Amino acid sequence: MNYNNLILNFENEIAIIKINRPKALNALNKETLEELDLAITDLDKNDKIKTVIISGEGKKAFVAGADISEMKSMNVKEAKDFSLLGNQVFNKIENSTKIFIAAVNGYALGGGCELALACDIRIAAKGAKFGQPEINLGIIPGFGGTQRLTKVIGKSQALELILTGDNIDAEEAKILKLVNQIVEVEDIMEKAKLIAEKIAKKSAPIISTAKEAVNFALEHPSAEGSKFEANLFSTCFSTKDQKEGMQAFLNNRKADFKNE
Ligand code: CO8
DSSP states (O other), X not given: OOOSSEEEEEETTEEEEEEOOGGGTTOBOHHHHHHHHHHHXXXXXXXXXXXXXXXXXXXXXXXXXXXXXXXXXXXXXXXXXXXXXXXXXXXXXXXXXXXXXXXXXXXXXTHHHHHHHHSXXXXXXXXXEEEOGGGGGTOOOOSSHHHHHHXXXXXXXXXXXXXXXXXXXXXXXXXXXXXXEEEOGGGHHHHHHHHHHHHHTSOHHHHHHHHHHHHHHHXXXXXXXXXXXXXHHHHGGGSHHHHHHHHHHHTTSOOOOOOO
Protein backbone atom coordinates (compact mmCIF):
# COMPACT_ATOMS: atom_id res chain seq x y z
CA MET A 1 0.00 0.00 0.00
CA ASN A 2 1.34 3.40 -1.00
CA TYR A 3 0.52 6.38 1.17
CA ASN A 4 0.71 10.05 0.21
CA ASN A 5 1.33 11.31 3.73
CA LEU A 6 2.89 8.41 5.61
CA ILE A 7 6.13 6.45 5.36
CA LEU A 8 5.70 2.90 6.60
CA ASN A 9 8.71 0.64 7.19
CA PHE A 10 9.15 -2.71 8.84
CA GLU A 11 12.10 -3.95 10.90
CA ASN A 12 11.53 -7.52 12.10
CA GLU A 13 8.54 -7.35 14.46
CA ILE A 14 8.48 -3.54 14.55
CA ALA A 15 6.52 -1.25 12.23
CA ILE A 16 7.66 2.37 11.90
CA ILE A 17 5.16 4.98 10.76
CA LYS A 18 6.40 8.47 9.95
CA ILE A 19 3.92 11.25 9.34
CA ASN A 20 5.30 12.69 6.11
CA ARG A 21 4.18 16.27 5.48
CA PRO A 22 7.33 18.08 6.66
CA LYS A 23 6.53 21.27 4.70
CA ALA A 24 3.40 21.69 6.85
CA LEU A 25 5.25 20.45 9.96
CA ASN A 26 3.40 17.13 9.55
CA ALA A 27 0.01 18.74 10.25
CA LEU A 28 -2.81 16.19 10.20
CA ASN A 29 -5.24 16.77 7.37
CA LYS A 30 -8.19 14.49 6.62
CA GLU A 31 -6.24 12.42 4.10
CA THR A 32 -3.41 11.81 6.59
CA LEU A 33 -5.86 10.72 9.28
CA GLU A 34 -7.61 8.39 6.81
CA GLU A 35 -4.25 6.88 5.82
CA LEU A 36 -3.29 6.48 9.46
CA ASP A 37 -6.62 4.74 10.05
CA LEU A 38 -5.91 2.30 7.19
CA ALA A 39 -2.32 1.67 8.27
CA ILE A 40 -3.29 0.97 11.89
CA THR A 41 -6.17 -1.30 10.87
CA ASP A 42 -3.79 -3.29 8.65
CA LEU A 43 -1.07 -3.46 11.32
CA ASP A 44 -3.54 -4.65 13.91
CA LYS A 45 -4.28 -7.68 11.69
CA ASN A 46 -0.59 -8.37 11.05
CA ASP A 47 0.52 -11.23 13.32
CA LYS A 48 4.19 -10.56 12.59
CA ILE A 49 4.09 -7.09 14.19
CA LYS A 50 4.21 -6.53 17.95
CA THR A 51 5.21 -2.87 18.31
CA VAL A 52 4.64 0.26 16.25
CA ILE A 53 6.76 3.41 16.44
CA ILE A 54 5.14 6.67 15.33
CA SER A 55 7.32 9.68 14.54
CA GLY A 56 7.44 12.73 12.29
CA GLU A 57 9.45 13.16 9.09
CA GLY A 58 11.94 16.02 9.05
CA LYS A 59 13.94 17.75 11.74
CA LYS A 60 11.38 20.13 13.20
CA ALA A 61 8.12 18.44 14.00
CA PHE A 62 6.48 15.28 15.27
CA VAL A 63 3.07 16.76 14.33
CA ALA A 64 2.27 20.49 14.68
CA GLY A 65 -1.45 19.83 15.04
CA ALA A 66 -4.47 19.35 12.86
CA ASP A 67 -4.19 21.13 9.52
CA ILE A 68 -5.36 24.69 10.19
CA SER A 69 -5.66 25.60 6.50
CA GLU A 70 -8.06 22.67 6.00
CA MET A 71 -10.02 23.35 9.22
CA LYS A 72 -10.43 27.12 8.71
CA SER A 73 -13.53 26.93 6.52
CA MET A 74 -15.22 23.90 8.10
CA ASN A 75 -18.85 24.19 9.16
CA VAL A 76 -20.14 22.66 12.40
CA LYS A 77 -20.93 19.27 10.83
CA GLU A 78 -17.61 19.05 9.02
CA ALA A 79 -15.78 19.97 12.23
CA LYS A 80 -17.62 17.25 14.13
CA ASP A 81 -16.86 14.65 11.45
CA PHE A 82 -13.19 15.68 11.49
CA SER A 83 -13.07 15.44 15.28
CA LEU A 84 -14.78 12.02 15.19
CA LEU A 85 -12.33 10.80 12.55
CA GLY A 86 -9.36 11.83 14.69
CA ASN A 87 -10.92 10.22 17.74
CA GLN A 88 -11.61 7.03 15.79
CA VAL A 89 -7.97 6.77 14.70
CA PHE A 90 -6.52 7.58 18.12
CA ASN A 91 -8.94 5.17 19.85
CA LYS A 92 -7.72 2.47 17.44
CA ILE A 93 -4.16 3.13 18.62
CA GLU A 94 -5.22 3.01 22.25
CA ASN A 95 -7.22 -0.20 21.83
CA SER A 96 -4.82 -1.93 19.45
CA THR A 97 -3.28 -5.25 20.46
CA LYS A 98 0.06 -3.74 19.34
CA ILE A 99 2.18 -1.53 21.58
CA PHE A 100 2.57 2.00 20.20
CA ILE A 101 5.63 4.12 20.96
CA ALA A 102 5.59 7.83 20.10
CA ALA A 103 9.08 9.05 19.16
CA VAL A 104 8.44 12.78 19.55
CA ASN A 105 11.20 14.33 17.47
CA GLY A 106 10.01 17.98 17.59
CA TYR A 107 6.79 19.96 17.90
CA ALA A 108 3.88 17.91 19.29
CA LEU A 109 1.15 20.53 19.35
CA GLY A 110 -2.62 20.25 19.32
CA GLY A 111 -3.50 17.09 17.40
CA GLY A 112 0.20 16.14 17.57
CA CYS A 113 0.17 16.14 21.36
CA GLU A 114 -3.10 14.20 21.17
CA LEU A 115 -1.52 11.62 18.84
CA ALA A 116 1.38 11.17 21.27
CA LEU A 117 -1.09 10.85 24.15
CA ALA A 118 -2.91 8.02 22.37
CA CYS A 119 0.35 6.04 22.21
CA ASP A 120 1.37 3.70 25.02
CA ILE A 121 4.90 5.01 25.59
CA ARG A 122 6.29 8.46 24.75
CA ILE A 123 9.97 9.23 24.11
CA ALA A 124 10.86 12.87 23.50
CA ALA A 125 13.83 14.53 21.84
CA LYS A 126 15.55 17.19 23.98
CA GLY A 127 14.19 20.07 21.89
CA ALA A 128 10.63 18.73 21.55
CA LYS A 129 7.76 21.01 22.49
CA PHE A 130 4.34 19.92 23.70
CA GLY A 131 1.16 21.93 23.95
CA GLN A 132 -2.53 22.33 23.23
CA PRO A 133 -2.59 25.75 21.53
CA GLU A 134 -6.15 25.34 20.17
CA ILE A 135 -7.43 28.10 22.48
CA ASN A 136 -5.39 30.61 20.44
CA LEU A 137 -7.40 29.55 17.36
CA GLY A 138 -10.75 29.89 19.09
CA ILE A 139 -11.29 26.13 19.49
CA ILE A 140 -10.62 23.42 22.06
CA PRO A 141 -8.69 20.15 21.56
CA GLY A 142 -10.81 17.80 19.44
CA PHE A 143 -8.87 14.56 19.00
CA GLY A 144 -9.24 13.33 22.59
CA GLY A 145 -6.89 15.85 24.23
CA THR A 146 -9.29 17.09 26.91
CA GLN A 147 -9.79 13.48 27.99
CA ARG A 148 -6.36 11.85 27.68
CA LEU A 149 -4.27 14.84 28.80
CA THR A 150 -6.41 15.14 31.94
CA LYS A 151 -5.92 11.44 32.71
CA VAL A 152 -2.16 11.64 32.16
CA ILE A 153 -1.23 14.91 33.92
CA GLY A 154 -4.30 15.67 36.07
CA LYS A 155 -7.07 18.27 35.82
CA SER A 156 -5.34 21.48 36.86
CA GLN A 157 -2.14 20.91 34.86
CA ALA A 158 -4.26 19.93 31.83
CA LEU A 159 -6.44 23.00 32.18
CA GLU A 160 -3.40 25.27 32.51
CA LEU A 161 -2.04 23.97 29.19
CA ILE A 162 -5.44 23.98 27.46
CA LEU A 163 -6.49 27.45 28.71
CA THR A 164 -3.18 29.29 28.28
CA GLY A 165 -2.22 27.54 25.03
CA ASP A 166 1.40 27.68 26.25
CA ASN A 167 3.95 25.17 24.97
CA ILE A 168 6.15 23.27 27.36
CA ASP A 169 9.56 21.77 26.67
CA ALA A 170 10.50 18.09 26.98
CA GLU A 171 11.96 18.54 30.50
CA GLU A 172 8.70 19.99 31.81
CA ALA A 173 6.73 17.31 29.96
CA LYS A 174 8.84 14.68 31.74
CA ILE A 175 8.17 16.27 35.14
CA LEU A 176 4.43 16.15 34.32
CA LYS A 177 4.80 12.46 33.33
CA LEU A 178 3.70 13.32 29.81
CA VAL A 179 6.87 11.65 28.50
CA ASN A 180 8.72 8.59 29.73
CA GLN A 181 12.23 9.54 28.63
CA ILE A 182 14.19 12.34 26.96
CA VAL A 183 17.03 11.65 24.52
CA GLU A 184 19.14 13.60 22.03
CA VAL A 185 17.19 14.11 18.81
CA GLU A 186 19.70 12.07 16.78
CA ASP A 187 19.22 9.11 19.15
CA ILE A 188 15.43 9.12 19.28
CA MET A 189 14.71 6.40 16.70
CA GLU A 190 17.44 4.17 18.10
CA LYS A 191 16.01 4.58 21.62
CA ALA A 192 12.45 3.91 20.44
CA LYS A 193 13.65 0.82 18.56
CA LEU A 194 15.50 -0.47 21.63
CA ILE A 195 12.31 -0.31 23.67
CA ALA A 196 10.26 -1.76 20.80
CA GLU A 197 12.72 -4.66 20.35
CA LYS A 198 12.71 -5.42 24.06
CA ILE A 199 8.91 -5.61 24.08
CA ALA A 200 8.89 -7.59 20.82
CA LYS A 201 10.92 -10.36 22.51
CA LYS A 202 7.99 -11.05 24.85
CA SER A 203 4.90 -13.07 24.03
CA ALA A 204 2.41 -11.30 21.71
CA PRO A 205 -0.78 -12.42 23.53
CA ILE A 206 0.72 -11.51 26.90
CA ILE A 207 1.89 -7.99 25.97
CA SER A 208 -1.53 -7.17 24.53
CA THR A 209 -3.19 -8.60 27.65
CA ALA A 210 -0.98 -6.38 29.85
CA LYS A 211 -1.96 -3.33 27.76
CA GLU A 212 -5.65 -4.22 28.01
CA ALA A 213 -5.43 -4.58 31.79
CA VAL A 214 -3.62 -1.24 32.26
CA ASN A 215 -6.05 0.55 29.90
CA PHE A 216 -8.95 -0.78 31.98
CA ALA A 217 -7.56 1.01 35.06
CA LEU A 218 -8.10 4.40 33.39
CA GLU A 219 -11.83 3.88 32.95
CA HIS A 220 -12.94 1.79 35.92
CA PRO A 221 -12.91 1.78 39.71
CA SER A 222 -10.26 -0.39 41.45
CA ALA A 223 -12.70 -3.08 42.62
CA GLU A 224 -13.80 -3.75 39.04
CA GLY A 225 -10.20 -3.49 37.91
CA SER A 226 -9.07 -6.21 40.34
CA LYS A 227 -11.70 -8.61 39.00
CA PHE A 228 -10.82 -7.74 35.42
CA GLU A 229 -7.12 -8.28 36.17
CA ALA A 230 -7.80 -11.67 37.81
CA ASN A 231 -9.69 -12.76 34.69
CA LEU A 232 -6.98 -11.61 32.31
CA PHE A 233 -4.24 -12.99 34.58
CA SER A 234 -5.85 -16.42 34.55
CA THR A 235 -6.23 -16.42 30.75
CA CYS A 236 -2.41 -16.18 30.54
CA PHE A 237 -2.39 -19.75 31.87
CA SER A 238 -4.20 -20.96 28.77
CA THR A 239 -1.20 -19.97 26.62
CA LYS A 240 1.80 -22.09 25.64
CA ASP A 241 3.97 -19.06 26.33
CA GLN A 242 3.10 -19.10 30.07
CA LYS A 243 4.24 -22.71 30.21
CA GLU A 244 7.40 -21.93 28.24
CA GLY A 245 8.17 -18.82 30.35
CA MET A 246 7.96 -20.68 33.65
CA GLN A 247 9.73 -23.81 32.38
CA ALA A 248 12.55 -21.67 30.97
CA PHE A 249 12.98 -19.94 34.35
CA LEU A 250 13.15 -23.28 36.15
CA ASN A 251 15.66 -24.60 33.58
CA ASN A 252 17.82 -21.47 33.91
CA ARG A 253 17.45 -20.52 30.25
CA LYS A 254 15.87 -17.70 28.27
CA ALA A 255 12.25 -18.20 27.32
CA ASP A 256 11.59 -18.87 23.65
CA PHE A 257 8.09 -17.48 23.22
CA LYS A 258 6.09 -18.66 20.20
CA ASN A 259 3.30 -16.12 20.64
CA GLU A 260 0.79 -18.84 21.35
N1 CO8 B 1 -1.65 23.36 10.14
C1 CO8 B 1 -1.33 23.74 8.89
N2 CO8 B 1 -0.08 24.21 8.56
C2 CO8 B 1 0.83 24.29 9.53
C3 CO8 B 1 0.54 23.92 10.87
C4 CO8 B 1 -0.77 23.42 11.15
N3 CO8 B 1 -1.13 23.01 12.38
N4 CO8 B 1 1.64 24.14 11.61
C5 CO8 B 1 2.58 24.61 10.80
N5 CO8 B 1 2.09 24.72 9.54
C6 CO8 B 1 2.79 25.20 8.34
C7 CO8 B 1 2.93 26.71 8.34
O1 CO8 B 1 1.75 27.32 7.89
C8 CO8 B 1 4.10 26.90 7.43
O2 CO8 B 1 3.66 26.78 6.10
P1 CO8 B 1 4.25 27.74 4.95
O3 CO8 B 1 5.72 27.42 4.92
O4 CO8 B 1 3.52 27.31 3.74
O5 CO8 B 1 3.98 29.13 5.39
C9 CO8 B 1 4.98 25.70 7.73
O6 CO8 B 1 4.14 24.73 8.34
C10 CO8 B 1 6.11 26.00 8.69
O7 CO8 B 1 5.54 26.59 9.85
P2 CO8 B 1 6.06 27.97 10.47
O8 CO8 B 1 6.62 28.86 9.42
O9 CO8 B 1 4.97 28.51 11.32
O10 CO8 B 1 7.25 27.43 11.37
P3 CO8 B 1 7.83 28.10 12.69
O11 CO8 B 1 9.09 27.36 13.00
O12 CO8 B 1 7.90 29.57 12.57
O13 CO8 B 1 6.76 27.78 13.83
C11 CO8 B 1 5.21 26.39 15.03
C12 CO8 B 1 6.53 26.45 14.22
C13 CO8 B 1 5.40 27.10 16.37
C14 CO8 B 1 4.91 24.90 15.28
C15 CO8 B 1 4.06 27.05 14.24
O14 CO8 B 1 4.06 26.51 12.93
C16 CO8 B 1 2.70 26.85 14.82
O15 CO8 B 1 2.35 27.51 15.79
N6 CO8 B 1 1.88 25.94 14.23
C17 CO8 B 1 0.51 25.74 14.60
C18 CO8 B 1 0.44 25.01 15.92
C19 CO8 B 1 -1.02 24.85 16.31
O16 CO8 B 1 -1.73 25.79 16.57
N7 CO8 B 1 -1.46 23.57 16.39
C20 CO8 B 1 -2.81 23.25 16.77
C21 CO8 B 1 -3.67 23.14 15.58
S1 CO8 B 1 -5.36 22.88 16.01
C22 CO8 B 1 -5.45 21.26 16.41
O17 CO8 B 1 -4.50 20.53 16.36
C23 CO8 B 1 -6.78 20.77 16.83
C24 CO8 B 1 -6.86 19.24 16.87
C25 CO8 B 1 -8.30 18.81 17.00
C26 CO8 B 1 -9.08 19.11 15.76
C27 CO8 B 1 -10.51 18.82 15.95
C28 CO8 B 1 -11.29 18.93 14.66
C29 CO8 B 1 -12.32 19.95 14.56
